[in-house]
Amino acid sequence: NDLARLLTVSHMSIRRDLKQLQERGLVHLSYGGMVKKRFLDQSLGYDIKETRSSESKKIIGQRACDLLQPDMVVFMDGGTTVREMIPYIQQPITVITLDLSIAMALNSKPEVKLILCPGEVIPRSRACYNSETIRYLSERITDIAFIGADGYSSEFGALTTSQIKADCKWMAIRRSIQPVLLVDESKLNILCRYKIADMSTFHQVITDGE
DSSP: OHHHHHHTOOHHHHHHHHHHHHHTTSEEEETTEEEEOSBOOSOOOHHHHHTSSHHHHHHHHHHHHTTOOTTOEEEEOSSHHHHTTGGGOOSOEEEEEOBHHHHHHHTTOTTEEEEEOOSOEETTTTEEOSHHHHHHHHTOOEEEEEEOOSEEETTTEEEESOHHHHHHHHHHHHTEEEEEEEOOGGGBTOBOSEEEEOGGGSSEEEOSOO
């Protein structure tokens, strides 16, 4: 009732919007009110993430590409934030990725030599994550690793929603000369159960902020 009065919309609209927020994992609904969810237990589906913070992700993608130099070998992690780098890649580089959507988009760029990591495809993430992926990443040294995360904070570091995703990201970081975290500010203080790395591990953190 309070939300309906505050926003001058119908109770039906409020119930519909709250239900959508719960389906996206952003809130937990309880009888008598709305409780903000403390932990993000599951990554949002790729289709949902594509529609969220799109302008912010474009800013991040453009800023990330400013770090590229010709003939670099770079790792591009899974996710829609890292994918926004693609329109701004103008340099001849080699890209190692575990993300199928990123691989398909890069396949049309003749200046990019593309390497797709092996492993089991996780449909919700559209990316490969298993022990074979970790082993492959352990044997490849990159100039830059662009890493995505589901949440981050100064206290807990960069976070994600499964152990295998955290392990793959961690290995890519360990085998990179310059690990870089790409996160929009909506993920600040979003908590997940699995730690990727401390914030100090990254040479640079690129966000959409000033």
